[in-house]
Amino acid sequence: MDNGIISEILELKDEKDAVILAHSYQPPEIQDIADHVGDSLQLSRTAASTRSSVIVFCGVRFMAETAHILSPEKTVLLPEPEAGCPLADCIEVPALRSMQDVYPDALTVLYVNSPADVKAESYACCTSANALEVVESVPSDEIIFAPDRNLGTFVSRKSDKTIHIWNGACRCHATADIQNIRAVMEEWSDAELLVHPETPPEVWELAHAVLGTGGMIKHVAESSSQRFIIGTEEGMAYRLKTLYPDREFRTGGNIYCVNMKKITLQKILDSLKKLEPAIELDTEIREKAYAAVARMTEITG
Ligand code: SF4
Numbered sequence: 001m002d003n004g005i006i007s008e009i010l011e012l013k014d015e016k017d018a019v020i021l022a023h024s025y026q027p028p029e030i031q032d033i034a035d036h037v038g039d040s041l042q043l044s045r046t047a048a049s050t051r052s053s054v055i056v057f058c059g060v061r062f063m064a065e066t067a068h069i070l071s072p073e074k075t076v077l078l079p080e081p082e083a084g085c086p087l088a089d090c091i092e093v094p095a096l097r098s099m100q101d102v103y104p105d106a107l108t109v110l111y112v113n114s115p116a117d118v119k120a121e122s123y124a125c126c127t128s129a130n131a132l133e134v135v136e137s138v139p140s141d142e143i144i145f146a147p148d149r150n151l152g153t154f155v156s157r158k159s160d161k162t163i164h165i166w167n168g169a170c171r172c173h174a175t176a177d178i179q180n181i182r183a184v185m186e187e188w189s190d191a192e193l194l195v196h197p198e199t200p201p202e203v204w205e206l207a208h209a210v211l212g213t214g215g216m217i218k219h220v221a222e223s224s225s226q227r228f229i230i231g232t233e234e235g236m237a238y239r240l241k242t243l244y245p246d247r248e249f250r251t252g253g254n255i256y257c258v259n260m261k262k263i264t265l266q267k268i269l270d271s272l273k274k275l276e277p278a279i280e281l282d283t284e285i286r287e288k289a290y291a292a293v294a295r296m297t298e299i300t301g
Contacts, residue, residue, distance in 0.1 A: 005265045006033055012272040018054035018077075020268065021046060023063060024213050025235035025260040030058050033265070037239060039213045040112055041127050044070045056271060058263045061279075062088040065116045068279040069289050076279040079271035083262040087113050087198075090168035091147040096121055099144055103164050106142040109135050110292065113170070114147055116281050120288035122146075124295035128197050128212035131155045135163065137299040150174060154197040154210065172233060173198035176253035181206060184229050184252040193252060194219060195231030203231060203253070213239075220244055233257045 010033070013020060021043040022034035031037050036046045040063040047055045047067040055076045057064035062085055064078040096118055100108060110122035111131065119125055126134035132155050135143055145152035146166030150173070156163040176199045185193060185206065192208040194216045204210045209219055213236055220228060220240060229252040230237045237249045271277070281289075 002265065005269055009033060009265065009269050009272065012269065013056075016054050016272055016275065017052050018056055018272060019047075019050045019052040020056045021058065021067070023059035023235075023260065024239040025233040025257055026058050026263060027235065027261055028238045029265060030263055030268070031235070031238060031242070033268075034058060037242075039127065039129075040066060042214065043067065047071050047074065047076065054272075054275065056268060057279075058268065059083070060085040060088070060259050062113055062115060064279045065281065065289075066112060066293065068281060069116060069119070069286055069293060072286060075275060077271045077275065078277055078279060079267040080262040080264075081277045083259050085113060085170075085259060087111075087148055087168055087170040088115050091115070091118050091166060093117050093121055096144075096146065096166075099146075099164065099166070103142060103144055105140065106144045106162075106164060107138045107140040108144040108146065109138060110146055111148050111151055112293075116289045117285050118146075119292045120285045122292045124299065125292045126296055129214050130296065130300045131197075132158050134296055134299050135159055135161060138295075148198055150200055151197045153201060154204070170198045170257075172255050172257045174200060176200065176203050176231060176255050178203060178206075178253070180254050181229070181231060181252040184250055188227050188229060188250060190225070191227035191229045191248075191250070192219075192223060192225045193229045193231060195253075196233075199231055199253065199255075207231065216240065217243060220247060231255065233260060235260060 020034045022037045044067045048070040060083045068076040107123040142162045147168035152165035195207040227248040234251045237251045240249045
């Protein structure tokens, strides 16, 4: 690891009154220098509560947008502007409006992995951890759930509501390599398999638990198992190893998000030097998107 660049980042961070937030899917060297590591919503809440005026968001665009939605008075930097999310990009406002026209009585529940302008068109946002709770709580028995079809299917199997599911997916999770998972399970037959609900249903059937990243952290804390196979983006195994050095973790499914790996130490340094690229959103979109995020918070606390 380049200690010179790390020292420069840490000095500049203080000078610019910045805080560095990293998603659990970020590479190890980014997680190691971050002030906070977590899931997208946790990090956005941290961004809103921090006293720092500058947020360096090491993740993908929709996450940095959500941080900006929750704390518009702060400068939110996304060190690599091309760090997008194919799942978020698979839904656009005109197409969602067309679906809403087909189901006029349905309320739209939108996974936070979505663009700000689409959030602005939805009734409430949700995360992978609280999707079922949000769906159950919104005042309609008919729901449009977007954009992840696997998470939508996961929720619909547990809910009695009528759920119209958008046909989008996270390319990395949706193409999880089941043969690889089976092979790792054979080698580590005593391990628990924890998988993300963005993986397909046939993966859930193999798993001990289907959980978002925050749920995986909690599950490991409460489990008596020593070994875990992690069926989500590989950065999460590093996160868990850091939190629980006395347990053993392996990834299963070869789930790798190329967009999450676009942030580098050099890009963080450059971003801090110039205080750009910063997230900017149209005020009306930001305020409407805030209302959808706030509804989720009202429901889930
Ligand atoms: S892992 Fe999937 S949902 Fe997450 S940022 Fe990458 S492409 Fe998007």
